[in-house]
Structures are given as structure tokens and as C-alpha cells.
Amino acid sequence: MAKTIKQIQEDLKLIDIAIEILDARIPISSQNPNIAKILEGKKKIVILNKCDLSDEKQNDKWMEHFKRKGIEAVLTDSNSGRGINECIKKIELIMEDKLEEQKLKGRVGRKIRVMILGIPNVGKSSFINRIAKKTSANVGNKPGVTRQKQWIRINEKIELLDTPGVLWPKFESQQVGINLALTGSIKEEILDKVELSYNLTKFLLNKYKINLCERYKLDGKYIEEILQRDLPENDNIYEIMQEIGKKRGCIISGGNIDDEKTAKIMLDEFKNGKLGKITLEEV
Ligand SMILES: Nc1nc2c(ncn2[C@@H]2O[C@H](COP(=O)(O)OP(=O)(O)O)[C@@H](O)[C@H]2O)c(=O)[nH]1
Ligand SMILES: [Mg+2]
CATH class of the missing domain: 1.10.1580.10 (Conserved Hypothetical Protein Ylqf; Chain: A; domain 2)
Known part of the structure; x- marks a missing residue:
């Protein structure tokens, strides 16, 4: 765990926005308990993935909830691709000011760098495949980082770290365990x-x-x-x-x-x- 978290923290230094993927059926239980601390000072978007499996009325309520808390959130279905474009737009919008600022400083052409985070099975790989449209080529290795990073080009403005940060799930209560087992984030054999x-x-x-x-x-x-x-x-x-x-x-x-x-x-x-x-x- 300590090693993983260290790796994630290293990776986070390279990126502008973190995308936290949650399971729309369990937006609380699928949160990593330490995410706030891990992402301190980072811009963040919450993805409610698998929205094709969750209750539409509840989806709306969860979206309202995040809006009230001032957290950017998007509903996605990484199988069909629903919500993926909205997510791209949101990334660009969040970074608009910063890019403008950099442009004024003469730093043009710098891409927005994003990284996916989430507990097992919430759809990180599926989301990456969708947003990267599979066909996109790797941007290539960048000098100056110890471990070579692969970046996937999303569009002319955004690139994505190809390896998602796999976080550990919560084990805060029996109910959380049940929710994680029911949705497949932890092996149901545990229970x-x-x-x-x-x-x-x-x-x-x-x-x-x-x-x-x-x-x-x-x-x-x-x-x-x-x-x-x-x-x-x-x-x-x-x-x-x-x-x-x-x-x-x-x-x-x-x-x-x-x-x-x-x-x-x-x-x-x-x-x-x-x-x-x-x-x-x-x-
Ligand atoms: N119905 C549905 N299934 C999904 C969605 N995203 C991922 N899955 C499925 O969830 C399982 C785990 O997905 P994966 O991308 O491997 O999750 P990861 O462990 O977070 O990388 C796979 O069976 C996917 O097909 C989604 O939006 N809707
Ligand atoms: Mg995966």
C-alpha cells in the first residue's frame, strides 16, 4: 500500500487534473477514504461511471449533490461512451484559465495532463480505452522523469497518463463491504x-x-x-x-x-x- 501510494503521489506531481472514478451505484462506498488527502491542492473531476446500471432518478440526485458541494461531476457509461465527450469538455473548461495564464507567459502548446484514479473494478481501464478511442498513439516518453511515463493523446489539448492509480477500497463498515461485494469491487467470496x-x-x-x-x-x-x-x-x-x-x-x-x-x-x-x-x- 505504501509503495502504491508513493507511486501515485509521484505521478500526481506530473498532472494538472485528477479524475476520480466512482461506481454510480455506490458513490460513497466506491470512494477511497484517503482521496482528499492524496489529491490535496489538485484539481479534480468526479466520474460516476456505470450510470447505465444505476437508477436514473438517483443519478440526478447525486449530480445535484456534487454540484452543491462545488465538485465537478460527470455521469458516464464507459461501455457505450455516454458522458465521455462531456468529460473532455469539462477538463478543458476547468483548465481554461490556467492555460490562458501560461500562454501569457509565453508557454504555448503545453498540454493538459490528466490521470485516472479509482478503486478496483469501477471501470478505470474501460474509461481510458473510451476516452483514448483506442486508436490514439502514445505520445512518447518524456525526458526528465525517472520512470518513463506513457502519455496517451486525447486531443490537441489533453493527454492522459496511461496507467491509472489503483486505490484501495474502504473497509469502514460492514455495509460498505456489502456494497463493494455486490458491485464487484471486492471479491464476493470474502463475504x-x-x-x-x-x-x-x-x-x-x-x-x-x-x-x-x-x-x-x-x-x-x-x-x-x-x-x-x-x-x-x-x-x-x-x-x-x-x-x-x-x-x-x-x-x-x-x-x-x-x-x-x-x-x-x-x-x-x-x-x-x-x-x-x-x-x-x-x-
Ligand atoms: N455496465 C457497465 N459496465 C462497465 C462500465 N465500465 C466498466 N464496466 C465493466 O466493469 C468491469 C471492470 O471494468 P475495468 O475497466 O476493468 O475496471 P478497472 O478495474 O477499474 O480498470 C468490466 O467488466 C467492464 O466491462 C460501464 O460504464 N457500464
Ligand atoms: Mg484496470
């Missing part, structure tokens, strides 16, 4: 699959009941009945998971439900967006 899918089911029943019922063809009335039972909440939620298992034919000998298999289906389907556009963390 028990059934427990993880239990948490997902509970969350979906609370915020996205329609998505859950539609995906697994659950009778909404029946689900309500289960939830109203005078039993501990755990039992009710577990019963609904069993219902889902039944619908998906996750049966083991003796007619019992295969909890592991049910959990795996739910977790995979959530990750692949089959349960619809869902945001796990609200503003």
Missing part, C-alpha cells in the same frame, strides 16, 4: 454469498420491490403477506429468498431450496443489471 444475497433481497424489498417481483415473477400480494407475518424480519426475508429459489428451480434432493444456488443467481443478475437500474446508496 458469505447467502448473507450477501440476503442483504440484497432486504434492500430490494425496501427500495426496488417492483424490480424484484418482476424479475422473479413473484406475486406482490403474496410477498406483502410474507412481510406482514408476525415473525422476525430475517425469517420473512429468508422465506422470500426461498420463493425466488423455487421460481428458479434451485431445488436439492428432498425438495429443499438450494440457498447457495439461489444466492449466486441473484448476485450475478444484480451485477449484470438484470434486476434493472439500481442505486444502492442514496445521497
